Amino acid sequence: MNLPIPEKMLAYAKEKGISSIVLQGEWCGEGIQKNRLKLKTPEWFVFTARIDDKRSNLDTLKAICEYVGCQMVPVEEEGDNLVEKYPDEQALLARADGIGYNGTVREGIVIRPKEPVHSYTLSGPLSMKVINNKYLIKNGD
Structure with missing residues (x-):
């Protein structure tokens, strides 16, 4: 389909x-937020699909991105044992550390359930970001 x-x-x-x-994403590339991913051309990374005003699950997001030819943000890990693997803040910070897309210092990781879960604390879908401290030091953010 060439549309x-x-x-x-x-x-x-x-x-x-x-x-x-609705697809929600982020443009990255030269001239955009210091081009921290060191991209030569602009790229759009999709991170959320909303269907009939509800966040889709991960499998549907993947299917939509494939169908329409969009690049989804990289998914590094899937699983059900988050608390076992990362039992405390230090374990999560260690997971967020490292090299990310295109060999750059990883900004951090986003953690979401595969199936959307409503958070009363966030007043919306459950999601959290663990920032890589080395990224903060390197980029002065």
Whole structure:
């Protein structure tokens, strides 16, 4: 299907019987926020799909991105044993440390359930970001 992204999204919605679909992402590249990923051309990384005003699950997000030809943010790990693997703040900070996309210092990691869960504390879908302290030191943020 050689259509622009909006037309591909409309086709996907029609095929799946969806009333509305929204992709949320972030543009990265030269001239955008110091180009910390060292990209030569602008790239759009999709991190959320909303279907009929509800956040989709991870598998649906992957399917939509593949269908419309969008690049999804890299998913580094999937699993159900988060508390076992990362039982405390130090373990999460160690996981956030390291090299990220394109050989750059990783900004951090985002943790979300595969199936959206409402957080009353956040007044929305549960999600958290663990910032890499080395990224903060290097970039002065």
